[in-house]
Amino acid sequence: MRLFGTNGVRGVSNEDMNPELALKLGKAIGSHLEKGSTVAIGMDPRTSGEMLKSALISGLLSSGIEVIDTGMLPTPALQYYVKHSECSAGVIITASHNPPKFNGIKVVAGDGTELPRSEEEKIEERYFNRRFRTVGWTEIRGVRTETGARELYIDGVVSMVDAKMIGERRFTVVLDCANGASTVTSPYILKKLGCRVISLNAQPDGAFPGHESEPSPENLKDLTEIVKESGADIGIAHDGDADRVIFVDEKGEYVYGDVSLSIVAKYIIKEKGGIVVTPVSSSSSVEDVVKENGGKVVYTRVGAPIVARKMIEIGASFGGEENGGLIFPEHQYCRDGAMGAAKMLEIMAKTGKRLSELVTEIPKYALYKTKMECPNELKEKVLEISAEKAGNDDRIDRTDGLKIYTAEGWVLIRPSGTEPIFRIFAESMEIEKSREMAETWKSILKKIVKSG
Numbered sequence: 001m002r003l004f005g006t007n008g009v010r011g012v013s014n015e016d017m018n019p020e021l022a023l024k025l026g027k028a029i030g031s032h033l034e035k036g037s038t039v040a041i042g043m044d045p046r047t048s049g050e051m052l053k054s055a056l057i058s059g060l061l062s063s064g065i066e067v068i069d070t071g072m073l074p075t076p077a078l079q080y081y082v083k084h085s086e087c088s089a090g091v092i093i094t095a096s097h098n099p100p101k102f103n104g105i106k107v108v109a110g111d112g113t114e115l116p117r118s119e120e121e122k123i124e125e126r127y128f129n130r131r132f133r134t135v136g137w138t139e140i141r142g143v144r145t146e147t148g149a150r151e152l153y154i155d156g157v158v159s160m161v162d163a164k165m166i167g168e169r170r171f172t173v174v175l176d177c178a179n180g181a182s183t184v185t186s187p188y189i190l191k192k193l194g195c196r197v198i199s200l201n202a203q204p205d206g207a208f209p210g211h212e213s214e215p216s217p218e219n220l221k222d223l224t225e226i227v228k229e230s231g232a233d234i235g236i237a238h239d240g241d242a243d244r245v246i247f248v249d250e251k252g253e254y255v256y257g258d259v260s261l262s263i264v265a266k267y268i269i270k271e272k273g274g275i276v277v278t279p280v281s282s283s284s285s286v287e288d289v290v291k292e293n294g295g296k297v298v299y300t301r302v303g304a305p306i307v308a309r310k311m312i313e314i315g316a317s318f319g320g321e322e323n324g325g326l327i328f329p330e331h332q333y334c335r336d337g338a339m340g341a342a343k344m345l346e347i348m349a350k351t352g353k354r355l356s357e358l359v360t361e362i363p364k365y366a367l368y369k370t371k372m373e374c375p376n377e378l379k380e381k382v383l384e385i386s387a388e389k390a391g392n393d394d395r396i397d398r399t400d401g402l403k404i405y406t407a408e409g410w411v412l413i414r415p416s417g418t419e420p421i422f423r424i425f426a427e428s429m430e431i432e433k434s435r436e437m438a439e440t441w442k443s444i445l446k447k448i449v450k451s452g
């Protein structure tokens, strides 16, 4: 049985994500750690945050763990605190970009990175088999409140960029916090970087009254409008827990995540060379700009923790995903929305270019996405047969599902880890071509599934 999904435990508040689950999970996490260790806990502003936190803390305390309550924080800020403190682990209560009725619990390792799957399995085993450590009354520890985690993170991000150079440009920034956890950090970071900040949805509110917390083009209509009307230099948006960042250029154009990933990758490789790590689903524009500047791209399976682990393993210069999740190794090995924002401002300051100019410099590819149903038990076989159906001149990559490089571009066929479907992505220079490639493979797959 599995409890943790790709992004921790998620569910609907007070339905499957309830205090009983949080209490048991607190006991399981606490029992997994050494008696007497310290765990930091943080949360986003979702309505069930305090309820789940109280239950988690109870569970942790009953197993002999000391708890540090850091209050409301973005996920990367909690990770930064854990990395820079004596904590053996961290727990963040958030459902990231999911609608407001959801909440989730994610565990962070002592070095601030997301817990590897092998460790999660150990916690799950304790959870399902109720293998909890219950300490005697003399060994029960307490809860400390830590109000300094916020400042630690704010100063940490500011120290990672050339704040003086950014400050001299006096950028006007429209910031959309989506009523999420970034409300307590990002406005202050931008202020410290000398920006004039116009903030939207900047009061924490678990009902997300501004818009839902996925920074999609539909949800960022107000942001794009206000950037245009105010004559701002840039629009910045985070998802609910602010581990991701999305930009809007000075013309009010939404900048897709693979483009911003390419801009930052290009700049970092130009400056220090080395390797960029990204999942196989990322646009070829990343590899184009990295190669052009003498660097190398290493591809991984989809998932931020997988990218982060690979970066540690090979000593990469930078890594990230096409959804706005950017990882800066000198800062910390996890996605960090505010750090991504600070870096983009630094790039604008150092190059003297507007964001729209930086976007124009990135090769433009067209991505088409579709999906199709396939029973889970057939997935492996379907992929095997599909691999044989690729053209003779096509290059095949089996890093995650099946990626087929053709003369026009590539097609990626990925089995979903949670649903009985394949996700099919195709990328080429023209959207019509991408659509054709994806739909062709979709019908090939359908035939294979049909024949069982």
Ligand code: MG
Binding pocket: 096, 097, 239, 240, 241, 242, 243, 244
């Ligand atoms: Mg997130």
